[in-house]
Amino acid sequence: MLRPFLMLGVGGSGGKTLRVVRDELCRRMERAGWEGPLPGAWQFLHIDVPTHADGNDPDLPGQLPPSDYQGLVKVGLTYRHIDAALAGTGRTPIGDAMGTWRPDPGKVNIPASKGAGQYRALGRVITIAGLEDVRDAVWTARRRLTGADVVGELQEATRALGGTASTARNDPVVLVVSSIAGGSGAGAIIDVCDAIRGLGDPWASESIAFLYAPDVFDYLKEEFRRGVRPNSLATLGEILSGYWNTDGPSDETNELLSKQGIQLGAVNRLGPRYPFLIGNRNEHVSYATQNDIYRAMGRSIASWVASSVLQDRLGAYTQGNWSAAAQTVADRLPIHAAGTETPFTALGSARVGLGRDRFRDYAAEAMAREAAERILRRHEKLRAPDDDRMERTLVADVARDAFSPFLSASGLAQRGEHEQDVVDALRARGQVERAKQLAADLRSRVAGGIPSKGLAATEVKHRIVSECSARAQAFLDELRSARHARAREWVPAIQDRLTGEVARSVSIHGAPVTARMLAMLSGDLRQVQEELRGDAAGYRRWAAGGEQEVADQVGAGGSTITAESPAITGGIHHAIDALVYQDEADLRDLVADLIPDLVTNLVEPLREAVQRGGSALAQEEVARPDGQPSPISTWPTGDVVPARLRAAPNEFLLEPTQDYPKILDSLVRRSVEASEPGAARREAVSQIILGTDEPEPTAQQLLTRDVDWVPRDHHLRAGVGSAPSRASFSLATSAAALIARSRAWLEREGTALGTYVHEGLRDYLDPRKSDPTEHGRRLAAFEGGFIGALNASAPLVSINPGVLVQVHGVASAPYSMSFSEMPFRTVRPGSPWCAGCCRPRTSGRRTSPRASVRARSRSSTSSASWRSPTSRWCSTRS
Numbered sequence: 001m002l003r004p005f006l007m008l009g010v011g012g013s014g015g016k017t018l019r020v021v022r023d024e025l026c027r028r029m030e031r032a033g034w035e036g037p038l039p040g041a042w043q044f045l046h047i048d049v050p051t052h053a054d055g056n057d058p059d060l061p062g063q064l065p066p067s068d069y070q071g072l073v074k075v076g077l078t079y080r081h082i083d084a085a086l087a088g089t090g091r092t093p094i095g096d097a098m099g100t101w102r103p104d105p106g107k108v109n110i111p112a113s114k115g116a117g118q119y120r121a122l123g124r125v126i127t128i129a130g131l132e133d134v135r136d137a138v139w140t141a142r143r144r145l146t147g148a149d150v151v152g153e154l155q156e157a158t159r160a161l162g163g164t165a166s167t168a169r170n171d172p173v174v175l176v177v178s179s180i181a182g183g184s185g186a187g188a189i190i191d192v193c194d195a196i197r198g199l200g201d202p203w204a205s206e207s208i209a210f211l212y213a214p215d216v217f218d219y220l221k222e223e224f225r226r227g228v229r230p231n232s233l234a235t236l237g238e239i240l241s242g243y244w245n246t247d248g249p250s251d252e253t254n255e256l257l258s259k260q261g262i263q264l265g266a267v268n269r270l271g272p273r274y275p276f277l278i279g280n281r282n283e284h285v286s287y288a289t290q291n292d293i294y295r296a297m298g299r300s301i302a303s304w305v306a307s308s309v310l311q312d313r314l315g316a317y318t319q320g321n322w323s324a325a326a327q328t329v330a331d332r333l334p335i336h337a338a339g340t341e342t343p344f345t346a347l348g349s350a351r352v353g354l355g356r357d358r359f360r361d362y363a364a365e366a367m368a369r370e371a372a373e374r375i376l377r378r379h380e381k382l383r384a385p386d387d388d389r390m391e392r393t394l395v396a397d398v399a400r401d402a403f404s405p406f407l408s409a410s411g412l413a414q415r416g417e418h419e420q421d422v423v424d425a426l427r428a429r430g431q432v433e434r435a436k437q438l439a440a441d442l443r444s445r446v447a448g449g450i451p452s453k454g455l456a457a458t459e460v461k462h463r464i465v466s467e468c469s470a471r472a473q474a475f476l477d478e479l480r481s482a483r484h485a486r487a488r489e490w491v492p493a494i495q496d497r498l499t500g501e502v503a504r505s506v507s508i509h510g511a512p513v514t515a516r517m518l519a520m521l522s523g524d525l526r527q528v529q530e531e532l533r534g535d536a537a538g539y540r541r542w543a544a545g546g547e548q549e550v551a552d553q554v555g556a557g558g559s560t561i562t563a564e565s566p567a568i569t570g571g572i573h574h575a576i577d578a579l580v581y582q583d584e585a586d587l588r589d590l591v592a593d594l595i596p597d598l599v600t601n602l603v604e605p606l607r608e609a610v611q612r613g614g615s616a617l618a619q620e621e622v623a624r625p626d627g628q629p630s631p632i633s634t635w636p637t638g639d640v641v642p643a644r645l646r647a648a649p650n651e652f653l654l655e656p657t658q659d660y661p662k663i664l665d666s667l668v669r670r671s672v673e674a675s676e677p678g679a680a681r682r683e684a685v686s687q688i689i690l691g692t693d694e695p696e697p698t699a700q701q702l703l704t705r706d707v708d709w710v711p712r713d714h715h716l717r718a719g720v721g722s723a724p725s726r727a728s729f730s731l732a733t734s735a736a737a738l739i740a741r742s743r744a745w746l747e748r749e750g751t752a753l754g755t756y757v758h759e760g761l762r763d764y765l766d767p768r769k770s771d772p773t774e775h776g777r778r779l780a781a782f783e784g785g786f787i788g789a790l791n792a793s794a795p796l797v798s799i800n801p802g803v804l805v806q807v808h809g810v811a812s813a814p815y816s817m818s819f820s821e822m823p824f825r826t827v828r829p830g831s832p833w834c835a836g837c838c839r840p841r842t843s844g845r846r847t848s849p850r851a852s853v854r855a856r857s858r859s860s861t862s863s864a865s866w867r868s869p870t871s872r873w874c875s876t877r878s
Contacts, residue, residue: 001165002158003311004041004145004172007301008138010192011123011185012055013212013294014177015046015064020298021305023061027357028306030743032160039157041150041172042305043141044068047134047192049126049184056629059291059643063628070137072130079103079122086129120231123187131260134195142199145172163308171203173311175301176272179212180235181228189235190242190271191257194249198262208318209272210297210347211235213279215798216290242270243343244336274318276347281798284791285350285649293796296648300349303820313818330809346797346813348650350789352782354764355653360746360757362636362645362660363667368735368742369635370685375733376618378510391512399516402509406517407524409504411497412598414528414591422591423532425490428482431583435576438475442467442572447563454562461554461571465547468575479583483590484715491709491716495602495727499705500697502606507689507702511614511733518607522599532592539585546578594711601726602709609703613731620735631735650792652785654764654778663756670752684745691732691741693748701741704730793817 009018022044029038046053046064051071053063063069073082083102103121127134155165174196178185189209197205214232217225248268249257257264278297280287287293304310326341379398383389389397413419428434446463455463505514550571557567621632636642639661646657655663665681672687674680687693691701709727710717717724732741748754765782767775795815805811 001168001170002041002154002161002163002306002308003170003315004043004150004154005305006043006138006141006145006172006174006196007045007305008174008176008192008196009044009046009048010176010178010188011048011182013179013182013216013290014185015048015053015069016055016057016060016291016294017177017210017298017301018044018046019061019064020295021301022064024299024302025305027361028302029157029160031357031360032162034157034160039150039153040144040147041154041157043145045070045137045141047072047127047137047188049073049123057291058629058634060294061644062631062634070130070133072126072133079126082126082129086125120183120187120227120234123183123185124191125187127184127188127191128256128260131191131195131257131262134192135198135261138196138199142201142204158308161306171201171206173315174204174207176207176209177297177301178209179216180239181212181214181217181225181232183227183231186231186235190238193272194257194264194270195260195262197267198257198264200263200265205267205269205273206319207272208274208276210276210278210301211239211272212290212293213277213797216278216280216287216293218280219289239271239275240335240343243275244340245270246337246340274322274345275343276345277797278347279796279798282348282792282794282796284794287649291643292648295644296349296650299351299648299651303349303351307820310818310820317816317818332807332809346795346815348793348795348797350650350652350791350793352652352785352789353654354759354761355647355651355655355657356757356759358645358647358653358657359655359660359663360743362641362657363664363746363753363757364739364742365635365642366661366664367685367688367745368738369632369637370681371689371738371742372617372621372632372635372733372735374685374689375506375511375614376621378508379513395512395516398509399513399520402505402513403517403520406501406505407521409501410521411494411501412521412525412603414525414532422594423587425494426483426487426591426594427587428479428583429486430482431479431580434475434478435580438471438579439569439572439576442471442575443569446572447568450561450563452562454560454565457554457557457559457561457567460561460565460568461551464550464554464568464571464575468572468579472579475579476583476586480586483583483587487590487594487716488718491711491718495705495709496698498602498606499703499729500700502610503690503700503703504686504697506610506731507686511610511617511731515607515611515614518603518610522603522607525595525599525603529592529595532588532595536585536588536592539581539588543578543581543585546575546581549574549578590713594713594716597712597724598709601711601724605709605727605729606703609729609731613733617733617735631739650789652788652792654761654781654785667753667756671748671754688738688742688745691744693745702732704732706730 007018007021009015022038025038025042044064046069048054048069049072051073053069053071056063102125151167151169155167158165176189176193176196178189178192180186180189189211193207193209196207214225214228217228220228246268248266249264249270253270254264278293280290280293287296304314322345323341326343329342331342379391379395382398383394387394407413407415408419411421411425413421414423442464445467446460449463450460502514502518505517509517553570553574554561554567556570557565561567621630623630634642634644636645641657641660645660647653668684669680672680672684674683689702690699692699705727707725707728710722710725712724746753746757761782763769765775765778770778795813797813799813801811804813
C-alpha cells in the first residue's frame, strides 16, 4: 500500500527537484489511467525567499502550482523591515540569540524579495522571520494528506500503479530536499525541519533530508561559487550541532520559534532526522550540471513515491536500521559523544526502462506544437521566399482562394440560381406533391360539373379560378406551416453543420484565415438579402398574372370546353403555379428576414470565437498570466528533443531519446491513411486539432457551442416559451487543451502509435512479439542497460580514501541496494539477466553485496505497472 508523502523543497535546488518529481508522477499516473489531479496524499511545498517562484529553466518542468509555493518575503519588504520585525531595535533576547551570525541590516544591499544569493545568514534571518507562514503552509499540507479520503484515494492510486491496496493508514513520509551550499536553502533547512517537527505527530520528527553537496555546483565558474564551500561547511556544522544536541533546543531557540507559533516540546534533536548527502558523481557516473542532478533525483524520488516496495525497503532501512548501522560505524574523531550516531548517509539511484512515457511526452508536445503552429500561422506556410505581403493582405488572399469550397460546405451558399442552400433548406417539404394533389382535386371538381355538350371557355375559366381561389388560402397556409416546421429543423442543423465546418476550416487553414472567411460569409449573406427581396417581388408578379394565364390556356382550347379537354388541365396547372409562385415569394421573404438574424447572432459569434481563440493562443504562446514562461515555448520544434525529456546520466533507456523524431514520423505514417507523401502528418495534425478522426461534424472537440442561436421569428423557435438568443462559442485552443487532445490521439487503441506508447518492458522482451534477430538485440540492450544502472546507482559521493581509512578505519564504504518492482515473471526473458547481473561483482576498490531479485507476477489487470522503468536505490553511511 502506498504511503502519504509530504515533500518540501527548500530553496531553489529543492524547488526545482520537486518540479521534476511532480512532473514525473503526473506522467506515471496518466500512463496508469489516472484521471484528475494527483492524489491529495502527495503534498508538495516549495519554500523559498523570493516573493514569487523563480528559476524558470527551460530544461526543467514548469513551476509548481502557486498554491504549493510559499514565498518568505512579501512585495515591498526590505531586509531592514524583516530584521526589525524579527529582532526589534536595541538589545533584545531574540537579537542576542542571533548575535553571533545575524547580518548587519545597514550592510545588506541584496533585495530581499529576489532571494538570499549565497548568503546563508541572510537566508536564515528571512526564514525565521517567515516561519509563521511556513508553519501555516505545513499545517495546510498536513490537513490534506491526513484527511478522511486519503486512504481511499491511495487505494485507487496503488491499484492503478499495479500494487495491492489495503485499508491500513500508513504514517506519512516527510521528505525535505535542499542544498547545503547556497543561501536560501542552506540557511532554512534546519528551521523548516523544526517547523515540521512542531506539528507534534511522531512521523513529523522523522524527516528525511536529501541535501545537495557543494560539488553539485562545481561546473559553475569560480566567481559564481565563491560561497559554495564555506556555506556547506557552516551548514554541516549546524546540522551536526542539531543532530548531536542531546539537551534539546536552548531557551533562546525556543523563544525564537515560539514567537512564530512553533512549539517543539521535549525534543533532543534539531534539523532533519535522516540526512542524505547527494553529490555530483560516483565512480561510474558524473553529472554535468545541477539541473542534470535535479532531473535524476526528481525522477528517482517519483519512483519511491509510486512504489510500495521501495517504500517498505527504504522505510525499514531509515527507521529500522539507521541507529544500529550508525552506531556500528567506527569513528576516530572525538567530535560527538560515545553512543551517538554518525549522522550522514549518501545516496544514489538509477533506472533502466523503455522510456515510452518520455516518448509519449515528446510526441504529444511535438504534435501539439504543430497544431498550435497550424492554428496561428498556417497562412505563413504559403508565403513564397520573395513574398513581402503584409500579414493582413496574405490572410485575405488565402481566404479568398479558400472561400468557395468553404461556402459550399457551410450550407449557406446563396449565389445565383444554382446555389440556393438556405432557400432550398427552408422550402416546405412536399410542395410538389401537395400541388399535384390540389391539381387532381380541382380537375375532378371542374370537369365533374361540365355537361356532355361542354361549357363556354369563359365559364370553365371562371370555375377554375373560383375553385382555386376557394382553396388557395388553405393551400398556402399548409405550405407556410410546413415551411416553418422545416425551418425549426434547419435552425439546429445549420448550427451543427456550420460549427463543424468552421472547426474543420481552423484545422486546415488556421484561425486567421477562417475568421476572415466568416467575415466574407457575413458580407455575402447581407448582399444576398436584397437579391432575395427582388426575387420575391418577381415571384409575386408572376403569381398576379395567374388568372390571365388560366384564361389564355383555357381560351386556346376553343369556345366550348368539354370535360375531357386538355385545356382544363393546362388552366388548372397555371392556377396552381400562381399559388406556388406566391409560396416561393413568401419563402424568399422569410429567408431575407432571417439573414440579418443569422449573420448577427450565428455567423458573427462564430467569427468572434475563432478570432478570440486564436488571439488567446497567440498570447499564451508568449507568456502566461502569472508571468511564468508559456508551456508552448518548451514544446519541441523540428527534430530537437528538449533536454528535460532526455535521459539523465543515471537513466538507461533501451531506445535513445535522439531517435524519437524519426520514430514518431514512422509511426504517424503507419497510423494515418494518406495518399501522398507528407499528407499523413498534415492529416494527423488536423485530427489532433479537431480531437477526432471521425468525419461527422458533431464529433469534433475544437469548437463548442455554449449557447444556441434562437431566431427572433417566433415561428422558427422549437419551444413556445423559448426566447431569442445570440449564439456563443468557445474555441478550445489553449495549450492544455491541445496537449490533452494530442495525448489522447497518440494513445488510441488499434493504431501503430497506440500500440507503441502502451508497450511495456515485459512485452518488449517477449520473444513472441519480435523476430529472433530483433529479440536478441533487445535482450542485449536490456542487459547492458541493467548493468549500467547497477553501476550508476552507487551512492553519489566521492570520499577521500585516506580520510576514510584514518577516520573510519575502512578502505571503502559499503552500501546496500533496494529495487522497485521488476516487470518479469521468473519464466520470462529478462529475469535471468537480472539475477545474473546482481550476483557478486568486484568493481575497483569495492565489492558489491549480493542482491536478491524476486520476480513478481501480476494479473493482466495490473499490467499498467510494468510500463514503469525498474529503479534501483543505493545508500552508504559515512
